[in-house]
Amino acid sequence: xxxxxxxxxxxxxxxxxxxxxxxxxxxxxxxxxxxxxxxxxxxxxxxxxxxxxxxxxxxxxxxxxxxxxxxxxxxxxxxxxxxxxxxxxxxxxxxxxxxxxxxxxxxxxxxxxxxxxxxxxxxxxxxxxxxxxxxxxxxxxxxxxxxxxxxxxxxxxxxxxxxxxxxxxxxxxxxxxxxxxxxxxxxxxxxxxxxxxxxxxxxxxxxxxxxxxxxxxxxxxxxxxxxxxxxxxxxxxxxxxxxxxxxxxxxxxxxxxxxxxxx
Amino acid sequence: xxxxxxxxxxxxxxxxxxxxxxxxxxxxxxxxxxxxxxxxxxxxxxxxxxxxxxxxxxxxxxxxxxxxxxxxxxxxxxxxxxxxxxxxxxxxxxxxxxxxxxxxxxxxxxxxxxxxxxxxxxxxxxxxxxxxxxxxxxxxxxxxxxxxxxxxxxxxxxxxxxxxxxxxxxxxxxxxxxxxxxxxxxxxxxxxxxxxxxxxxxxxxxxxxxxxxxxxxxxxxxxxxxxxxxxxxxxxxxxxxxxxxxxxxxxxxxxxxxxxxxxxxxxxxxxxxxxxxxxxxxxxxxxxxxxxxxxxxxxxxxxxxxxxxxxxxxxxxxxxxxxxxxxxxxxxxxxxxxxxxxxxxxxxxxxxxxxxxxxxxxxxxxxxxxxxxxxxxxxxxxxxxxxxxxxxxxxxxxxxxxxxxxxxxxxxxxxxxxxxxxxxxxxxxxx
Numbered sequence: 001x002x003x004x005x006x007x008x009x010x011x012x013x014x015x016x017x018x019x020x021x022x023x024x025x026x027x028x029x030x031x032x033x034x035x036x037x038x039x040x041x042x043x044x045x046x047x048x049x050x051x052x053x054x055x056x057x058x059x060x061x062x063x064x065x066x067x068x069x070x071x072x073x074x075x076x077x078x079x080x081x082x083x084x085x086x087x088x089x090x091x092x093x094x095x096x097x098x099x100x101x102x103x104x105x106x107x108x109x110x111x112x113x114x115x116x117x118x119x120x121x122x123x124x125x126x127x128x129x130x131x132x133x134x135x136x137x138x139x140x141x142x143x144x145x146x147x148x149x150x151x152x153x154x155x156x157x158x159x160x161x162x163x164x165x166x167x168x169x170x171x172x173x174x175x176x177x178x179x180x181x182x183x184x185x186x187x188x189x190x191x192x193x194x195x196x197x198x199x200x201x202x203x204x205x206x207x208x209x210x211x212x213x214x215x216x217x218x219x220x221x222x223x224x225x226x227x228x229x230x231x232x233x234x235x236x237x238x239x240x241x242x243x244x245x246x247x248x249x250x251x252x253x254x255x256x257x258x259x260x261x262x263x
Numbered sequence: 264x265x266x267x268x269x270x271x272x273x274x275x276x277x278x279x280x281x282x283x284x285x286x287x288x289x290x291x292x293x294x295x296x297x298x299x300x301x302x303x304x305x306x307x308x309x310x311x312x313x314x315x316x317x318x319x320x321x322x323x324x325x326x327x328x329x330x331x332x333x334x335x336x337x338x339x340x341x342x343x344x345x346x347x348x349x350x351x352x353x354x355x356x357x358x359x360x361x362x363x364x365x366x367x368x369x370x371x372x373x374x375x376x377x378x379x380x381x382x383x384x385x386x387x388x389x390x391x392x393x394x395x396x397x398x399x400x401x402x403x404x405x406x407x408x409x410x411x412x413x414x415x416x417x418x419x420x421x422x423x424x425x426x427x428x429x430x431x432x433x434x435x436x437x438x439x440x441x442x443x444x445x446x447x448x449x450x451x452x453x454x455x456x457x458x459x460x461x462x463x464x465x466x467x468x469x470x471x472x473x474x475x476x477x478x479x480x481x482x483x484x485x486x487x488x489x490x491x492x493x494x495x496x497x498x499x500x501x502x503x504x505x506x507x508x509x510x511x512x513x514x515x516x517x518x519x520x521x522x523x524x525x526x527x528x529x530x531x532x533x534x535x536x537x538x539x540x541x542x543x544x545x546x547x548x549x550x551x552x553x554x555x556x557x558x559x560x561x562x563x564x565x566x567x568x569x570x571x572x573x574x575x576x577x578x579x580x581x582x583x584x585x586x587x588x589x590x591x592x593x594x595x596x597x598x599x600x601x602x603x604x605x606x607x608x609x610x611x612x613x614x615x616x617x618x619x620x621x622x623x624x625x626x627x628x629x630x631x632x633x634x635x636x637x638x639x640x641x642x643x644x645x646x647x648x649x650x651x652x653x654x655x656x657x658x659x660x661x662x663x664x665x666x667x668x669x670x671x672x673x674x675x676x677x678x679x680x681x682x683x684x685x686x687x688x689x690x691x692x693x694x
Contacts, residue, residue: 059300109315
């Protein structure tokens with residue numbers, strides 16, 4: 001009887017661990033059909049990302065920033081913690097909305113299934129997808145009121161974290177280190193111009209918050225999840241929004257009312 | 264009293280023959296591929312037919328809307344010019360062609376020659392301001408297309424205005440056909456025998472176009488107010504006015520068996536003058552009056568079987584048309600017709616597309632008494648295959664083989680059916 005209880009307890013513990021293991025997804029089933037995804041890739045992606053997924057397609061050497069090299073499984077735009085693989089939803093968001101200021105267009109029109117299929121094919125370029133779990137997305141708390149007090153507090157955090165080293169005192173991306181920055185592949189990279197109002201990874205307050213707390217893998221933009229709390233992160237968001245010379249929260253002409261690209 | 268242009272059957276046949284000998288102009292624009300570093304396949308289901316991404320790109324004013332559209336963001340060496348040439352061998356025969364020497368069979372063959380030559384300049388002048396300029400030279404310089412478009416006015420995809428000589432928003436673009444030898448989509452330009460009107464939906468028109476669409480162009484509407492191309496001109500504020508409207512809704516089914524479907528409807532109402540001041544018996548341009556109507560309307564359906572990146576694309580369009588009796592000499596009633604086309608293009612690999620189209624025109628009411636009911640009825644079949652030998656984000660070249668046949672019933676009792684057959688083989692390249 002005791003043996004049975006012991007086994008029951010072990011089983012229950014295992015079940016609890018399996019269902020709550022940091023909210024991870026199982027390692028990492030492709031969401032679609034990779035064989036079909038290869039065709040999608042060859043139709044839409046290969047000219048930039050290359051047939052080997054190394055970012056060295058026929059256009060790869062001619063565009064800036066360079067296309068993503070998929071072989072390392074390193075992705076900037078994620079909702080997962082720093083260093084982790086992105087979720088399928090993260091990848092689909094990037095494909096669906098494109099990346100502002102780059103040659104990555106919005107592939108909204110190709111449809112959901114085609115996006116899932118090409119994500120499945122992209123997964124074949126890196127062994128990380130076979131060996132690593134994808135953590136759950138970080139939780140973005142409700143945005144507090146955006147007022148002058150929050151902006152002032154955000155400015156203090158901006159100075160404390162020395163953001164101006166890269167982004168400049170006025171946020172124009174012209175800090176003293178701006179021209180020395182390189183990404184993990186050794187390619188030059190430029191800090192975001194915080195006054196422009198449009199960011200690679202999305203321009204909603206939630207998008208900006210997410211960058212602070214997850215960082216941009218492969219780039220010099222680190223995660224500050226260990227340096228600031230959620231309240232401070234929102235204050236920093238509000239300060240960044242105040243730097244937008246088009247006005248705080250002013251929608252870009254490139255985007256519709258829902259903050260999504262019009263294309 | 265009609266002083267307009269009349270087209271007896273013999274003239275129509277000759278005109279169609281001429282059309283046969285001139286491969287259709289098409290708009291594939293590698294300048295965009297170079298600007299955005301994308302292969303032809305990104306925008307084209309099978310060149311030159313646009314896919315969903317290409318349609319959305321076009322509807323956004325040739326923009327991706329992500330900060331790389333303004334000319335100041337492009338490499339300084341970029342120049343928005345592309346060209347397309349199709350060296351080809353074409354063999355044509357026309358059976359029962361009425362001639363001054365009687366009914367004859369004409370056969371025209373030739374060596375490899377340069378077919379159509381398209382020089383296209385297109386792009387964005389600034390953010391949300393785009394243009395297309397297509398000059399053509401056929402003995403004299405002409406402008407096939409020339410327009411400027413202001414997109415996303417008031418920050419809305421539903422407010423885009425185009426000004427200039429443009430192709431109206433057709434169920435299937437007449438300038439982006441798969442085929443190169445046929446007489447085009449018959450329902451676009453057909454008129455009952457003897458009609459003075461030369462209006463064709465497929466011809467580019469001077470005018471203003473409003474296009475509205477949502478994200479991905481799932482829902483879209485286009486309305487053009489035009490001055491009918493080819494008209495001898497009329498008095499009035501808007502020369503020989505015409506109206507064209509087209510709306511569609513696309514169903515994204517996200518199913519690999521049937522990935523998409525689209526339903527749409529269109530309406531065209533074009534006027535044509537029937538009375539002029541004349542000089543030596545010839546109409547004086549711009550003096551036309553007594554504008555009479557030529558109307559056509561119809562519905563369309565598209566189904567994409569298989570995944571939308573390797574689709575079997577089936578297109579069906581049916582239309583009904585009417586020409587005012589005042590446009591037709593000796594007419595006692597309006598001339599009416601029904602028609603349509605069924606087109607299938609299959610892209611089993613990114614490089615190969617066999618295609619087929621069946622066009623049909625059936626007159627439902629002849630305008631002139633005692634004209635046989637089926638006089639001037641037309642049936643056209645086109646089938647072919649194009650295989651892309653190579654494509655990059657700079658250029659594409661393909662081999663193209665095609666056969667088409669058009670049968671036109673005689674215009675009077677006892678007149679023979681005129682049939683035209685064309686075989687085409689060529690190399691199609693764009694840079």
